[in-house]
Amino acid sequence: MRIGHLIVATALLVLMGISTSTLGNPPIDFSNFHTPTQLDTELTNLAAAHPTIAQIFTIGTSVEGRSIRGIKISDNVATNESSEGDVVFVGLHHAREWISAEMALYLAEYLLTNYATDPALQACMNNLQIWIIPVVNPDGYAYSASTAPRRCWRKNRRNNGDGTFGVDLNRNYSYQWGFGSGAEGSNITSEDTYRGPSPFSEPETIAVRDFVQALQNPTTLLTYHSYSELFLRPWSYTNTDPPGEPALRFLAQDSIARIAAVHGHTYAETIWYNAYGETTDYFWNQARISGFTPELRPSSAIGNPSCPGFDPPASTIIPTLEENVPAALALIKDAGCKTLWIKDHNTDTGAEPSAVWTGTNWSHAFWVSPDIWTVPATLIEGATVTLNVRVHNDGGPMNGSKVAAYYTDPRISLEFPNPGATLIGEQTVNLPSGDTTVTFSWVVPTGTNSWGERHWCVGAIVSHPDDRPLTTQIQRSNNIGGRNFQTTEAVTQGLSVAIENFLNVPAEYIVTIDRRSLPRGWEVVVPPLRHHKKPNRKALLLGVKGNVIDPGETIIQPIRLIPPKDYKPGETTDIHVNGVLIPLVPGKRAPVGNGYTFRVGSEQPQR
């Protein structure tokens, strides 16, 4: 039938004098579910029809030896552009959720066919590498499609060796793996939610983990599922809010509004149970990659009575795909389009990340935003000052933008927003093209921060429904800027930094002085801390020789300053202290952290 249509269409075009070769592939037919073979072929054809911007890639092999394939979409597709952001879309962790694979394929086709004709989209896509993997679970998919009684198969096809098969891939990621029962994740092999014998026991989940972690700058990941019409965000394993919850909530609620605007279906924000070992929890915990789980249509158990809900009427497919595109596009724009941004340092151009960990230092001190400053510059405790936040707008007018400013104890692993931060203010503003300075009134904190120093960090976040921060890390989001302030002008002898681990997992911490910022003659010493803790087994396994900090723990690291012998009181200098936490986890260990800048050299001013 489809071939017939193609022949007729081609004949018509030839009669009209139009070469079919200029039109690329005919649109993919989404009026019925594809078979696994058809879907794979469509993916291949899609890449072949757009060779300059699309390329097939493979992330690994399934239990039964099938390739887990995806399509990369990017302007210089053959090149690994490490300076660009990465956005990942995946489908079909669960075999019976065919619509999730259709969604991923549809999105790929949408992006490729609109690239040439939608300049705004093209501009965003040119700053990104978009990775779409329609089928994470090819064995389960093939099994589900093989004969009717198997349609409702959910897991992969591991031979559990006890007369049962399959592991639930979306209960097999390591974060919070091993808890719960039933829908939460089960240790009973015959159950559909069997979590596997161990975390990351399956080649499919290992492939996803290693693929995402190998990307240079992954910012967001959407993992499509079905059904029930939900748009879920971390945490899945608990009802408590994750770090950065306001940012995730905003993204999820905005996505829900975009979905509803298409056909009027309002997806819910929450599901009725917890899930342990789930995909988005893993990536948010591991590297603050914002992850979302859209549970697609239908909302109820309709369709094929042997697998209701998962096998809905074919008429459901296209509206489902249509309504989910705008939410995906918004995330692509957030990741790829630099519209609203705040500088993290003097040479920051808005590209993400603005700094990378080199192993010993951050490449740039990104907590010294020149776009955040006070008037007067000297902060006297208790005084009311004007806090200025300069926002750059590289696009057209962005009415209804929000600019929020916080202050907080500075600490390694700082992120914005964070639960410990105090809101200085939030304003809704219309931002014209170019630069706009938004001002806040700030009463300078009195006394010391929680570890006894007069040192604070101010963070500013700019957002708009068309340009939202996708992570809470300053250096990885150009919507966020941060700056250290001291309520003393300088210190002369010793200072300290706080390292607080709110990563939920133990981490190695490294504190170094950026000697590039040190004037001649000055010396700075980071004395090793005495440890009374037992050696951490995870650190031993990883061969970590440095210091380890437990979840929730705060360590104060003193730093000694040794001025030059010819030092004259009144001279000051800025020194950068770098800090990083590297979690003790399997897979690639992504560093998170930041640093402080201290002005050293003279005495505290008197009021």
Added chain:
Amino acid sequence: MRRLTTLLIGPLAFFCLLGTSTTFAQVSKGDQRLYRIEIEDADEAALIAQQLKIKPVLVRDRWFYYYGNDELNRRLNSLGYKPSPQNPDEILTRVARIGRKGQEERLRELGVTILLRERTYWIVNGTIRALRSLRNVGYAVADVRVEPRPRLVHVTVKEESVVKTDVATRIDIHTVQRTREGYLVVGGAFDYAIDELRAAGFKVEIVPNP
């Protein structure tokens, strides 16, 4: 190691494992035996697998089960672990088909769970030792011919909060729909879970398979 793994996990090994002549030494072939070490969490399990290239047989609660030998155990000792030998018959489980006879209570006493009750047989799950006990008391224990699948069920609850606390911990939830009576949970469940839900006072309807 590979031969051993095949022996242990291959479904054809079932009768061998249940055979009366099966001994601990047979399932611990060569110098490899089943051990376990205590771990902190799933991350540690994954790190052991990744860094030491030990394939876990099972991770449950705070225990990491693996096949190893003295050399490997010395290495683990040096990292602070205390390997202890385990009997696979008491750890590893199998799904089996048995003839339907006698009291279900007796099966439970022997440590066997009924996954599915069919007209002439039961599909059960238990450790190798428990299944051997079944055979010893006269049950014909056989491999399953068809993979056991959960039944499609409708569970009616009055309050939404109960879904999380009482239903989700027992069954795979597909969706939850609001009804005049409260909420209808659609999901997949084996018979033991259906029994538990009914015992807890929930109305559970098994949807006939078309």
